[in-house]
Amino acid sequence: MTPRKVTIIDIAKRLNISKSTVSRALSNHHSIGLRTKMRVTQLASELNYEPDNRAIFFKQRKTYLIGLILPSLSNTFFASIVSGVEDVAYQKKYTLLLGQSRDDQEREKSIVETMKNHRVDGMLVSISKSTTSYEHFKLLEKNNIPVVFIDRIPEMKNIHFIACKLENGMIEAVSFLVKQGHKIIGLINGPENFSASKERYSAYLKALRKNKIKPDKKLITCSDLTIDGNVAASKKLLALARRPTAIITFNDYVALDAIDYCKRQKIRIDKDISFVSFANEAICNYMDHPPIASVEQFPYQQGQKATEMLIEIIEKAKPENENKKTFNNLLLQSQLVIRGTH
Amino acid sequence: MTPRKVTIIDIAKRLNISKSTVSRALSNHHSIGLRTKMRVTQLASELNYEPDNRAIFFKQRKTYLIGLILPSLSNTFFASIVSGVEDVAYQKKYTLLLGQSRDDQEREKSIVETMKNHRVDGMLVSISKSTTSYEHFKLLEKNNIPVVFIDRIPEMKNIHFIACKLENGMIEAVSFLVKQGHKIIGLINGPENFSASKERYSAYLKALRKNKIKPDKKLITCSDLTIDGNVAASKKLLALARRPTAIITFNDYVALDAIDYCKRQKIRIDKDISFVSFANEAICNYMDHPPIASVEQFPYQQGQKATEMLIEIIEKAKPENENKKTFNNLLLQSQLVIRGTH
DNA sequence: AAAATCAGCACAACCGGTTGTCTTATTATT
DNA sequence: AATAATAAGACAACCGGTTGTGCTGATTTT
Numbered sequence A, B: 001m002t003p004r005k006v007t008i009i010d011i012a013k014r015l016n017i018s019k020s021t022v023s024r025a026l027s028n029h030h031s032i033g034l035r036t037k038m039r040v041t042q043l044a045s046e047l048n049y050e051p052d053n054r055a056i057f058f059k060q061r062k063t064y065l066i067g068l069i070l071p072s073l074s075n076t077f078f079a080s081i082v083s084g085v086e087d088v089a090y091q092k093k094y095t096l097l098l099g100q101s102r103d104d105q106e107r108e109k110s111i112v113e114t115m116k117n118h119r120v121d122g123m124l125v126s127i128s129k130s131t132t133s134y135e136h137f138k139l140l141e142k143n144n145i146p147v148v149f150i151d152r153i154p155e156m157k158n159i160h161f162i163a164c165k166l167e168n169g170m171i172e173a174v175s176f177l178v179k180q181g182h183k184i185i186g187l188i189n190g191p192e193n194f195s196a197s198k199e200r201y202s203a204y205l206k207a208l209r210k211n212k213i214k215p216d217k218k219l220i221t222c223s224d225l226t227i228d229g230n231v232a233a234s235k236k237l238l239a240l241a242r243r244p245t246a247i248i249t250f251n252d253y254v255a256l257d258a259i260d261y262c263k264r265q266k267i268r269i270d271k272d273i274s275f276v277s278f279a280n281e282a283i284c285n286y287m288d289h290p291p292i293a294s295v296e297q298f299p300y301q302q303g304q305k306a307t308e309m310l311i312e313i314i315e316k317a318k319p320e321n322e323n324k325k326t327f328n329n330l331l332l333q334s335q336l337v338i339r340g341t342h
Numbered sequence C: 001a002a003a004a005t006c007a008g009c010a011c012a013a014c015c016g017g018t019t020g021t022c023t024t025a026t027t028a029t030t
Numbered sequence D: 001a002a003t004a005a006t007a008a009g010a011c012a013a014c015c016g017g018t019t020g021t022g023c024t025g026a027t028t029t030t
Helices: A008-015 A019-026 A034-046 A053-060 A076-091 A105-117 A135-142 A167-179 A195-210 A227-238 A252-264 A282-286 A299-316 B008-015 B019-026 B034-046 B053-060 B076-091 B105-117 B135-142 B167-179 B195-210 B227-238 B252-264 B282-286 B299-316
Strands: A065-070 A095-100 A122-125 A147-150 A160-165 A185-189 A220-222 A246-249 A274-278 A293-296 A329-333 A335-338 B065-070 B095-100 B122-125 B147-150 B160-165 B185-189 B220-222 B246-249 B274-278 B293-296 B329-333 B335-338
Touching: A008 A019, A008 A034, A019 A034, A053 B053, A065 A076, A065 A105, A065 A299, A076 A095, A076 A299, A076 B076, A076 B095, A095 A105, A095 B076, A105 A122, A105 A135, A122 A299, A135 A147, A147 A299, A160 A167, A160 A299, A167 A185, A167 A195, A167 A246, A167 A274, A167 A293, A167 A335, A185 A195, A185 A227, A195 A220, A220 A227, A227 A252, A246 A252, A252 A274, A252 A282, A252 B282, A282 B252, A282 B282, A299 A329, B008 B019, B008 B034, B019 B034, B065 B076, B065 B105, B065 B299, B076 B095, B076 B299, B095 B105, B105 B122, B105 B135, B122 B299, B135 B147, B147 B299, B160 B167, B160 B299, B167 B185, B167 B195, B167 B246, B167 B274, B167 B293, B167 B335, B185 B195, B185 B227, B195 B220, B220 B227, B227 B252, B246 B252, B252 B274, B252 B282, B299 B329
Parallel strands: A065 A095, A065 A122, A122 A147, A147 A160, A160 A329, A185 A220, A185 A246, A246 A274, A274 A293, B065 B095, B065 B122, B122 B147, B147 B160, B160 B329, B185 B220, B185 B246, B246 B274, B274 B293
Antiparallel strands: A095 B095, A293 A335, B293 B335
């Protein structure tokens, strides 16, 4: 129990007026005399009076709080999302509540619970890898707390979400490689149960079709995205009799581990084998042999757009619209970024 | 105004009992009969009743909210801090309010104001580069909201803070280079007005003294930490008649830009020149020619320790302790990490 | 001079919980 | 059977603001 802070009641007592007068004086209401207004504002600043949002929002049934739950924060992709979310939230006068699920469903649930009890006006979520039950999100809806999912989307009907469409990026990537003369193009994908993996997988097949290349199951493998997993996947593809001359990886880190492995195996990067990846992390610019291209997924922009979408939903929500709900979703186009040779 | 949620009053009305009975039934109070308890809990779960934290914390004068303000979130150093803070906050049942100042004093002030009005129980701050006035922090103290500063510490008296002591890391760095045979060791520092720069500067001088090397002003330069600034600083040092054989840089990014510049100039890394940096970013492990060593500043741990410190301050704060305030500060030791050759 | 108008402020209800005190009906004690 | 003890729950105040309504005295209107 922290010591109590100055309230309008304290001010009212000292000036021998009622607290409603203080409240109106501070908000410059016309029915309060000039002299009283001046005495109130004067004393308020002397005492360092600060209004208590909770009391205000309590009546308004609004908190101007937005909850954001991400799997991790030390990952640059998610850090960019946070940054985009915060920028928009700040601009629209909302404050951000942050939680990281650490890819643990129970922790995710618990954070949802806490934020719900803090009465956030809405939530932004990138679901954890281990999330299989969506009850906690359904409960939010029952409580009239809108949720916008970002990038990692659950398989639920009737949800708001924003993501980055990878199909076009994958097609650009494959076409780019084909144009460079590659015919045997491998894929190191992420965990099979990821929707992001599924999307890459089907886009990869579509891209091959478009370029009239027959898919070869042996050229497709998965990694659990750990260093060991990435190396194992690389090893598998590079040991093939029909060895790929180019590999597309789930993200930049997979590519970097793969490139590392190649170097140790004296497989020459960009000669014996080329890499194209996803994420387009800035850090790749410092590498001697980065992937020759990477598909940008615009995490910062996803964060921005998701927040704009959420706030719009929050602010247009009215009880009378209860039964004519619509669900917003937005797919940004990904974009292949070809690295300059340097 | 979002539609209203289920309250204990709704439950009370339906069961024709008083709201205090509902409250006590839900918290399993002994003076409520078993039958009533069951009817209440039953109906509560049917209606998806969720307690409103604000009403509870309102009376308790506590929110279990902690505000965290950092200059940026897209920077991995700060992202690690956030991660450490969130982990501890979660474990201790506090929720994190996040804001980024974008190194703008006005935005920092405005975020402090907002969080204060949300009645956070305490705040964690890494001050913005442009912050010169500390009034907004002093006001927090007057409002009995404790603040713990992290890593970027303002020049104020009587504050709580946590930071990472760079002196020992710098001494280790210089000694390491000397042991490798280097005698001419340059320094590319950050902006002069940074306390972090000042600390590196004096530690650098001390380290040279310890190793009986005479400092040479020409070997010391500053960068504004932009790519152009980093390159310009590198150019300056490498153009010297008495050219350094090793350079210590403000952080890894400066080193990477410098290394990049060297490569373009055909200056051979680790032969003609070696680099040691600060921050020890994981990404350097993927480089062909990373700095040979880097001083780890433990941002994740700083976040953790700062949060532990803050929560301790919050929870032991009592009105009667008002005038016997003490100020906590903790300096972690930095640590030189020598990269394995790979 | 009586009635109407209005400025300036007080009073009270409300938001959704918690908690101390009071009431009532039942059971236990002597 | 009369009294004390106890169980179960009602009532009301409180946290710190906002806001609709009511009251009072002064000024204006007729």
